Amino acid sequence: MPSASPTSDAPLPRGTGQRLLVVDDDPRMAELLETTLGLAGYTVATAGCGAQALSAYEAQPPDLLVLDVMLPDMDGFRLCRRLVENGARLPVLFLTARDSVEDRVTGFAMGADDYLTKPFSLPELLARVHALLRRAGRSAEESPLLRFADLSVNERSRRVRRGDRLIALSPTEYKLLRYLLINADQVMSKEQIMDHVWQHRFGAGVVEKLVSRLRAKVDDRSPALIHTVRGFGYSLRLPGGG
Structure with missing residues (x-):
């Protein structure tokens, strides 16, 4: 009790x-x-x-x-x-x-x-x-709309769009995407992602699975926006950027 x-x-x-x-x-x-x-x-x-x-x-x-x-x-x-x-x-x-x-x-x-x-x-x-x-x-309460390329996140409705397509995300996937979006063009380590999304530390495989699920939903059209920077982490960026 x-x-x-x-x-x-x-x-x-x-x-x-x-x-x-x-x-x-x-x-x-x-x-x-x-x-x-x-x-x-x-x-x-x-x-x-x-x-x-x-x-x-x-x-x-x-x-x-x-x-x-x-x-x-x-x-x-x-x-x-x-x-x-x-x-x-x-x-x-x-x-x-x-x-x-x-x-x-x-x-x-x-x-x-x-x-x-x-x-x-x-x-x-x-x-x-x-x-x-x-x-x-x-x-x-912050900016109601976050944008990067053709990706947009409405923070009031929690609606995510890629172009004119509405993307359904779980709360955890939404938190990861928002974190990458507000840090666009920067490389976020797996440890930083764990601290932000869960406030707990797990094995790196947990982050990899979450990123994989998010990629399948966000990057099913070109150009791909979620990139792996081997040995460092992940970044939301246009191909060839940074």
């Missing part, structure tokens, strides 16, 4: 009415999270299984998803994938007792933005929720 004991004397971050969807099949855990997040200034809906979560999302898309991995009808990884395939664009915080590196890699590959292992402290939960929402909100 989570601990309510604060870890410092710093004031706990508060929400401003953002909508959260908590998905957990343990009624006591769901009630605790709903109460804690509600008292912290968020508007909270709960679901006890994947099917209920999908219905709740369709009824009113939340600003952030707090998702338990172990659910009775489908695991959280599969639910996250279903939402992404249906066009969901929102931060996802996984809650789980499963702490293996393989589980973490799977979660991040499915579109998770953060991963909190049970048992956890409620102040840490609030801090992570606040940080995820702040990062997502900051993107929307």
Whole structure:
């Protein structure tokens, strides 16, 4: 169970009415999270299984998803994938007792933005929720449109286009593309990408798989924009540039 004991004397971050969807099949855990997040200034809906979560999302898309991995009808990884395939664009915080590196890699590959292992402290939960929402909100408040060549990213709608073609990206793929785009013509190392996209360090293969998925969606037409700089990292640039 989570601990309510604060870890410092710093004031706990508060929400401003953002909508959260908590998905957990343990009624006591769901009630605790709903109460804690509600008292912290968020508007909270709960679901006890994947099917209920999908219905709740369709009824009113939340600003952030707090998702338990172990659910009775489908695991959280599969639910996250279903939402992404249906066009969901929102931060996802996984809650789980499963702490293996393989589980973490799977979660991040499915579109998770953060991963909190049970048992956890409620102040840490609030801090992570606040940080995820702040990062997502900051993107929307800066320049609404980023461009490079015929690639464009609308930061308000999270829509990505290559020419006149709309590209569907997972939240993790979107974060990587945006990171490369705001650093266009620069070489970003795998370590920098891990720190920005996941705030965790994994094996280099995790980044390679993510870049490969993004390339398949963005660079299916010429010219290719995402380039490997062997021994250094990756760069968004026109061929022959830099």
